[in-house]
Amino acid sequence: MPNSGALIGGEALSPAAQLFQSPSLNCYIVTMIGFKTKINPNFVKAGLEQTLLKHPLFSSKIVDGKEGRNMKWTPTTVKLENHVFVPNLDPNIDHPDQFVEDYVSNLTKTPMDLSKPLWELHLLNIKTSDAEAVGVFRIHHSIGDGASLTSLLIASTRKTSDPEALPTVPIKKRAGSTNSNTTFWWLLSIWFVLRLIWNTSVDFMLFLATFLFLKDTQSPIKGAPRCDLTTKRFAYRIVSLDDIKLVKNVMNMTINDVVLGATQAGLSRYLDRRYAEGEKDGDISNTNNLPESLRLRAIVFANIRATAGIQDMAEMMKKGSKDKWGNEIGYVIFPLTIALHGDPLEHIGEVKAKMERKKLSLEAQCTLPFSCGVLKTFGVKAAAALTHTVFTNTTVAFSNVCGPLEEISFFGHSIAFLAPSIYGFPHAITIHCQSYADKMTIILAVDPNVVPDPHRLLDDLEESLQLIKDAALKKGSSKLLSEKED
Numbered sequence: 001m002p003n004s005g006a007l008i009g010g011e012a013l014s015p016a017a018q019l020f021q022s023p024s025l026n027c028y029i030v031t032m033i034g035f036k037t038k039i040n041p042n043f044v045k046a047g048l049e050q051t052l053l054k055h056p057l058f059s060s061k062i063v064d065g066k067e068g069r070n071m072k073w074t075p076t077t078v079k080l081e082n083h084v085f086v087p088n089l090d091p092n093i094d095h096p097d098q099f100v101e102d103y104v105s106n107l108t109k110t111p112m113d114l115s116k117p118l119w120e121l122h123l124l125n126i127k128t129s130d131a132e133a134v135g136v137f138r139i140h141h142s143i144g145d146g147a148s149l150t151s152l153l154i155a156s157t158r159k160t161s162d163p164e165a166l167p168t169v170p171i172k173k174r175a176g177s178t179n180s181n182t183t184f185w186w187l188l189s190i191w192f193v194l195r196l197i198w199n200t201s202v203d204f205m206l207f208l209a210t211f212l213f214l215k216d217t218q219s220p221i222k223g224a225p226r227c228d229l230t231t232k233r234f235a236y237r238i239v240s241l242d243d244i245k246l247v248k249n250v251m252n253m254t255i256n257d258v259v260l261g262a263t264q265a266g267l268s269r270y271l272d273r274r275y276a277e278g279e280k281d282g283d284i285s286n287t288n289n290l291p292e293s294l295r296l297r298a299i300v301f302a303n304i305r306a307t308a309g310i311q312d313m314a315e316m317m318k319k320g321s322k323d324k325w326g327n328e329i330g331y332v333i334f335p336l337t338i339a340l341h342g343d344p345l346e347h348i349g350e351v352k353a354k355m356e357r358k359k360l361s362l363e364a365q366c367t368l369p370f371s372c373g374v375l376k377t378f379g380v381k382a383a384a385a386l387t388h389t390v391f392t393n394t395t396v397a398f399s400n401v402c403g404p405l406e407e408i409s410f411f412g413h414s415i416a417f418l419a420p421s422i423y424g425f426p427h428a429i430t431i432h433c434q435s436y437a438d439k440m441t442i443i444l445a446v447d448p449n450v451v452p453d454p455h456r457l458l459d460d461l462e463e464s465l466q467l468i469k470d471a472a473l474k475k476g477s478s479k480l481l482s483e484k485e486d
Contacts, residue, residue, distance in 0.1 A: 013062070013071045015372035015383075016327035017142035020424075021062070021071060022384035026111065027141035027424030029149060030104060030234065030445075034131030034416035039123045041086045044135075047411030048121075051156040053078050057143045062114050082116055086123045096128050101234060107138055108232045108423050118143060130238060131416045145327045146401045146420060147303045157408040157415070167404035192360070199361035203332070207367070210297075210333060211386060215393040217295045220274040220450070221267070222395050223428030227447045228388075232423040235454040236443040237462055241435055243469045250476040251345065253352045256400050259433045259440070260300070260355070261348030262468055263398060264336045266461035267296070268347075271338055273460075287340070294338045299391055299427070301399040302364040304330040330364035333394060344467040345475065392426040400433040407437050421445040429457075 013021065020027050052058050060073040093099055103124065112118050118140035125133045139149065159165045206214070216222060247258045268290070276289040305328045337350050358364075375383035391397070401420070408415050418436045421443045428450035432443040442461055444454045451457060 010072050010074055013073065013142060014326055015375045016329075016368065018071065018375060018380045019371065019384055019387065020141040020327065022380050024228075024384045024388040025424065027422060028108075028112070029137070029139045029141055029146070029420060029422050030107065031137040031139075031149075031418065031420040032100070032104065032234070032236070032443075033135040033137070033410065033418055034128070035133045035135065035410070036414040036416045037132050038125050039133045039135065039413060041084065041123055043411050043413070044121070044123065045080050045084055047156070048080065048084070052119075052152070055152065058117055058119055061116055062118070062142075076117065078117055083120050084123065085120065086125075089124060089126050091126065093126060096126050099126065100124060100128055100134055104136055105231060105233045107136070112138075112140055133413075135410070141327070141422065141424070144325060145303070145329045146301075146399060147305065147328070148325050149420075150401060150403060151325075153410075153418075154404060154408075157404075157410050160407040160409045160414045163409065163412075167408045168406060195360050196362065199357060200363060200366065203358075203361045203363035204366060206333060207363070207390065210393050211390050215295075216297055216395045217291075217293075219271060219294060219296060219395065220278060221271065221429055223392075223426060223447055223450055225392065226426065227428050227450065228424055228426040230447050230449060232445050233448045233454060234419075234421050234443065234445050235458060236417075236419040236441050237458040238417055239440050239442065239462060239465060241438050241440045243465065244440055247348070247469055247472040250472040251348060251352075253348065254355075255402075255435070257352045257355055258348055258468070259400055259442075259465075260298075260334075260398060261351040262461060262465040263298075263431055264338070264351060265341075265344060265347040265464035265468065266457065267336065267396070268338045268340055269460040269464060270457045272340060290338060290340065296336050296338050296396075297394045298334045298336055299331050299394050299397045299425075300334045301329050301331050301397070304328055304365050304368065328368075330367045332358050332361075332363045332367075333390070334358065334398070336396075344464065344471045347464070348468060388426060395427065395429070397422075397425055397427045397430040399431075401435070403434055403436040405437065417441055419443045 019025050056075070057073060059075060059078050061076045062071050063074045064070045064072060103122070107122075112120070120138050122136040122138075123133070124136065128134060143149075144152070154167050157167055159167055244255055244258050247253075248255050251258075271294075272289050275291070305324075334354065337347075341347060371383045371387050374386055399422075403418055415436070417439060418434050419432075419441045420434055421432050422430055423445050428447040430445040432445075434441045434443065442458065444451075444457060446454045446457075448454075
C-alpha cells in the first residue's frame with residue numbers, strides 16, 4: 001500500500017474524530033480475525049511495516065490531549081512492540097472459545113494511551129471452534145469508520161487463490177436515473193422531491209423529539225444510563241451468506257433488509273422469553289408474552305459517501321475525493337416491530353417497507369452534518385451530548401458491512417472469518433453483520449448486566465433466519481409451481 005500525502009502532520013482532527021474523542025462518545029472498533037493456520041508474528045510485523053504503518057493516522061498520535069478543537073494528528077515513530085502483542089498461551093487450554101471472549105472483553109476495561117498511535121493488534125495462537133488462531137485488532141473510532149478500515153484491510157491482503165492479486169469487493173454506485181427528459185419524468189421528479197422533503201422533515205422532527213423527550217420503552221434489553229462505561233462482552237455466529245441471498249432474490253429485497261428483518265424477528269423471540277422468565281407467574285410455554293405496546297428503535301448506521309460499499313484505498317486517500325477516508329457515517333432511527341408473527345416473512349416485509357421509506361429521506365445524510373454543525377457552534381461537549389442522548393433514548397445499534405467476495409490472506413495467513421464490532425455507545429446491544437466470501441458473521445457486543453446470555457440471543461437470530469429462509473423457499477416453490485400451471 002503506497003504512502004499517502006492526504007494527511008499532513010499537525011492536521012486538526014475532523015469534527016467526527018473530535019466527537020469520538022469526547023468522554024461521552026469514546027468509541028473503539030474491535031475486530032476478531034480467525035485464521036486457518038497458526039500465526040507467525042514475524043511475518044505479520046514485517047507486513048504491517050509495509051502497509052499499516054504507511055497510513056498517516058496509524059503512525060500519528062494525538063497531541064494537546066485536551067478535549068476540544070485543538071487536538072491534532074502528529075506523526076511519530078511507531079514501535080511495533082508497543083502495538084503488537086503476542087501472549088504466551090497454552091495450546092491445550094480448556095474452553096478456548098470462552099478464553100478468546102474473555103480476552104477481548106478485558107480489552108474494553110482499559111483506554112488507549114494517547115501518547116502513541118491509537119491502534120493495537122493481539123495475536124492469539126489458540127485453536128477455537130472456527131479457526132486455528134485469532135487476531136484481535138483494537139482501533140480507536142477517531143481513526144476511521146467501518147468502510148475506511150475495511151478498505152485498509154483489503155489493501156493489506158491478497159486473494160488466497162492468487163497471492164499477487166488484491167481482493168475483489170462489491171462496488172456499487174448510488175442509484176441514478178437514465179430516463180429521458182419527458183413530461184412524465186418531470187412530474188415524477190417533482191413528486192419524488194416533495195416526498196423527500198416531507199419524509200426528511202418528519203424524520204428530523206422525530207430526531208429532535210428523541211433528543212428532547214421521546215424514549216424507548218424500558219424493556220429487558222434496554223441499557224441503564226451510562227451503560228457505555230460498562231465492560232462489554234462479544235460473541236459471534238457464522239451463517240450462510242448464500243441463504244441470505246436466496247431470501248433476497250425470492251423476496252426481491254436487499255441483503256440489508258433480510259438481516260435487519262431477521263434481527264427484528266430474533267429480538268422478538270428473545271424478548272418474548274425474557275418477559276416470560278421475568279413474570280412471577282410467567283409461563284414460557286405461552287404463545288405470546290410480549291407487551292401490547294413496545295417502542296423499540298435501532299440506530300442503523302449508514303455509509304454516506306458518494307459511492308456505496310467499499311472503495312479503493314488509494315482513491316479514498318486522495319485529496320478532494322468524494323469518498324474520503326475517515327468517519328463518513330450517518331444513521332437513521334429505525335423503529336422495530338417487536339411481535340411474534342405467524343408468517344416469518346412478515347418481519348422482512350415490514351423492514352423492507354420501512355427501509356424503502358427511509359431511502360426517500362435525507363435523515364442519514366443530515367445526522368452527521370447536524371452534529372458537526374452543533375460542534376462548530378457550541379463545542380464538542382454539546383455535540384457529543386446531543387448524540388449520546390439520542391443513542392441513550394434508543395435500544396440497540398445495528399450495522400451491516402460488505403466484505404471481500406472471495407477468501408483472502410493477511411500476510412500469508414488465510415482468513416477463516418471476520419468479526420468486527422464496537423464499544424463505547426450507550427447501548428446494551430450492538431449488532432454487526434459482516435459478509436466475507438460465502439459467509440455472514442453476526443457479531444454481538446453486549447452489556448452482560450443486561451444480556452447475560454448473548455449466545456442464546458445468537459441462537460434466536462440464527463433460528464429466525466432459518467425460519468425466514470424456509471418460508472421463502474416455500475413461497476418460491478409455490479410461485480414456480482403456479483407459473484408452470486399457467
